[in-house]
Amino acid sequence: MDFYKGNVLRIDLSAKTATVEPLNMDWAALYVGGKGLLFRYMWEYIPPKVDPWAPENPLFLMTGPFAGTNVSTTSRLVVGAKSPTTGILNDSYVGGSFAPEMKFAGYDAIIVVGKAPEPTVVTVRNDVVEFLPAAPKYWGLKTSEIEQAMRDDFDPEAKTLSIGPAGETLNPWACLSTDQYHKAGRGGHGALMGSKNLKAIALRGTGSVTVGDARAFLADMARIHREFVLTDDNLWAHEEGTPVLVDLVNGAGAMPTRNWSEGYFEGAKNLNSESFQKIRVKKRACYQCAIGCRNFHGTTFAGKEVRGEGPEYETIALCGGNCGIGDIDALMEFNAECDEWGLDTISSGSVVGLAMDLTEKGVVDLGLRFGEVESYVKAPAMIAKRQGAGAELALGSRALAAKYGHPELAMEVKNLELPGYDPRGSFGMSVGYATSDRGGCHMRTYPVGDEILAGTVPADTMEGKVQQCITGDCANGFIGQNFSSIKFSGIWCDFWAVTPQQLAQMFKHVFKREVSEDEVMLMGERIWNLGRLFNVREGVQKDDIPKVLYAASGAFKDGPSAGKAIGEASFASSMHDYYQLRGWDQNGVPSEEKLAQIGVDVRL
Ligand code: SF4
Numbered sequence: 001m002d003f004y005k006g007n008v009l010r011i012d013l014s015a016k017t018a019t020v021e022p023l024n025m026d027w028a029a030l031y032v033g034g035k036g037l038l039f040r041y042m043w044e045y046i047p048p049k050v051d052p053w054a055p056e057n058p059l060f061l062m063t064g065p066f067a068g069t070n071v072s073t074t075s076r077l078v079v080g081a082k083s084p085t086t087g088i089l090n091d092s093y094v095g096g097s098f099a100p101e102m103k104f105a106g107y108d109a110i111i112v113v114g115k116a117p118e119p120t121v122v123t124v125r126n127d128v129v130e131f132l133p134a135a136p137k138y139w140g141l142k143t144s145e146i147e148q149a150m151r152d153d154f155d156p157e158a159k160t161l162s163i164g165p166a167g168e169t170l171n172p173w174a175c176l177s178t179d180q181y182h183k184a185g186r187g188g189h190g191a192l193m194g195s196k197n198l199k200a201i202a203l204r205g206t207g208s209v210t211v212g213d214a215r216a217f218l219a220d221m222a223r224i225h226r227e228f229v230l231t232d233d234n235l236w237a238h239e240e241g242t243p244v245l246v247d248l249v250n251g252a253g254a255m256p257t258r259n260w261s262e263g264y265f266e267g268a269k270n271l272n273s274e275s276f277q278k279i280r281v282k283k284r285a286c287y288q289c290a291i292g293c294r295n296f297h298g299t300t301f302a303g304k305e306v307r308g309e310g311p312e313y314e315t316i317a318l319c320g321g322n323c324g325i326g327d328i329d330a331l332m333e334f335n336a337e338c339d340e341w342g343l344d345t346i347s348s349g350s351v352v353g354l355a356m357d358l359t360e361k362g363v364v365d366l367g368l369r370f371g372e373v374e375s376y377v378k379a380p381a382m383i384a385k386r387q388g389a390g391a392e393l394a395l396g397s398r399a400l401a402a403k404y405g406h407p408e409l410a411m412e413v414k415n416l417e418l419p420g421y422d423p424r425g426s427f428g429m430s431v432g433y434a435t436s437d438r439g440g441c442h443m444r445t446y447p448v449g450d451e452i453l454a455g456t457v458p459a460d461t462m463e464g465k466v467q468q469c470i471t472g473d474c475a476n477g478f479i480g481q482n483f484s485s486i487k488f489s490g491i492w493c494d495f496w497a498v499t500p501q502q503l504a505q506m507f508k509h510v511f512k513r514e515v516s517e518d519e520v521m522l523m524g525e526r527i528w529n530l531g532r533l534f535n536v537r538e539g540v541q542k543d544d545i546p547k548v549l550y551a552a553s554g555a556f557k558d559g560p561s562a563g564k565a566i567g568e569a570s571f572a573s574s575m576h577d578y579y580q581l582r583g584w585d586q587n588g589v590p591s592e593e594k595l596a597q598i599g600v601d602v603r604l
Pocket of ligand 1: 285
């Protein structure tokens with residue numbers, strides 16, 4: 001079968017069995033792969049209203065149709081589940097080389113169900129699946145250690161998806177790790193894997209992928225790479241990478257600073273692209289990616305060498321400015337610690353910033369203060385081990401702030417901590433955060449692209465933003481939810497500014513027919529609505545953001561975005577408009593008419 005292997009590997013940890021099911025190609029025709037096909041499988045395989053911590057809540061690993069081919073950025077993996085952190089869907093993306101290895105082993109998807117009776121490692125070599133005890137040898141290992149152990153004990157070429165100690169202690173923002181520095185960060189998939197007593201899946205595949213007429217495909221992809229990948233629109237990612245955002249976002253007064261109490265961080269000059277280029281050791285790339293955005297840095301902290309990929313902009317914003325940390329070496333150490341213990345850096349920086357705020361306001365002394373490096377770099381280990389104040393921080397932002405009587409200080413949406421763009425400096429992000437299908441997230445729609453980076457629309461107005469959040473494409477950087485849904489079904493990386501027209505040109509090889517831009521956007525709208533149906537079925541919380549981000553009383557007193565406020569009435573009106581434009585009722589439920597029009601094949 002071209003582009004797809006046609007196989008889903010179902011791993012039952014309770015029964016210690018592995019079975020292979022045919023990939024549902026009717027669903028693939030409607031939802032493609034990646035995000036879309038993941039949502040369709042989640043709808044079918046997740047028991048409605050299941051307790052996300054229950055063994056019956058599966059963990060899904062899904063590839064896209066181009067994984068294992070030479071199409072740049074598409075060999076990504078999406079990890080999905082009903083999140084134990086948010087109680088709604090979560091799709092979390094990771095690069096590296098695990099997804100192509102899955103295809104080479106013969107699988108488009110892996111579904112992990114049940115719970116192992118004891119800590120377990122699963123090895124997969126093509127069609128041979130084995131269940132090994134994880135304790136005492138592997139349980140407790142950090143992420144680089146478990147990957148090395150799998151290379152030593154299973155296969156030197158093994159690709160491993162694992163949890164660190166934070167996943168074992170069921171930390172709500174524990175992530176999954178592969179190729180050491182690549183993380184499926186958001187939504188607590190590491191905690192779900194830990195709850196299943198699953199330390200790692202180590203994989204080795206020796207097969208290949210097929211694309212039909214290889215000569216025609218390769219010729220077309222060579223053209224597409226020449227015309228659309230190796231261009232000025234994308235080369236910023238290779239030359240600088242996401243640290244380039246620091247000066248731009250901070251300059252617009254939208255960089256979270258000291259637990260979102262300010263939008264401009266005076267220490268950002270120490271954490272910008274120029275600063276990171278001084279400690280850059282080399283560039284790296286995910287499997288078959290011509291852009292190669294990954295920055296490998298090296299420095300020292302407290303006499304110790306710190307080397308590794310990243311940090312990316314989100315980490316710089318949340319673990320840097322949001323914690324009042326302008327020390328690049330300390331930030332490198334904090335990032336490396338999060339990587340090794342298996343913690344998402346966005347949530348880590350957010351929770352540590354909140355703890356600093358609670359301490360400085362005199363609410364409770366959690367031993368952390370804005371800008372204080374010594375306690376800051378110890379926080380990831382304490383959180384992962386739930387030791388000392390780490391046990392408190394491991395509650396997550398919402399529960400921690402509520403416990404000490406200050407829920408207004410928690411910067412989260414649907415219990416997922418917000419990333420690095422303050423809506424007071426980028427009004428469109430208020431709609432993006434509130435309506436994101438997985439909670440606080442910047443990767444569903446990116447108003448920042450037009451409002452700050454391109455500067456093609458004013459950042460301090462809501463005019464036109466709702467429509468753009470829904471239907472924007474990549475042409476001017478303002479990617480919308482419909483387009484991101486199909487893009488992440490491909491699975492194209494965020495850092496290729498691909499357009500609907502370019503997706504259509506590539507999809508025609510998969511579907512063996514002409515594909516129009518309109519069809520591409522329709523598929524995206526279908527996928528977004530399927531996600532909404534899932535969330536409605538599971539009981540989604542109100543689409544809102546922390547009030548301080550839109551209330552007039554929350555406006556900054558200083559900095560580039562001083563005095564700017566969306567206003568409560570304007571924000572409420574935007575939510576009303578959003579539901580109307582989506583064809584949803586005022587409770588946010590997609591109408592029968594809309595579902596029929598866009599071809600969603602399930603109903604509540
Ligand atoms: S652009 Fe960067 S993150 Fe994206 S696939 Fe390429 S190397 Fe990986």
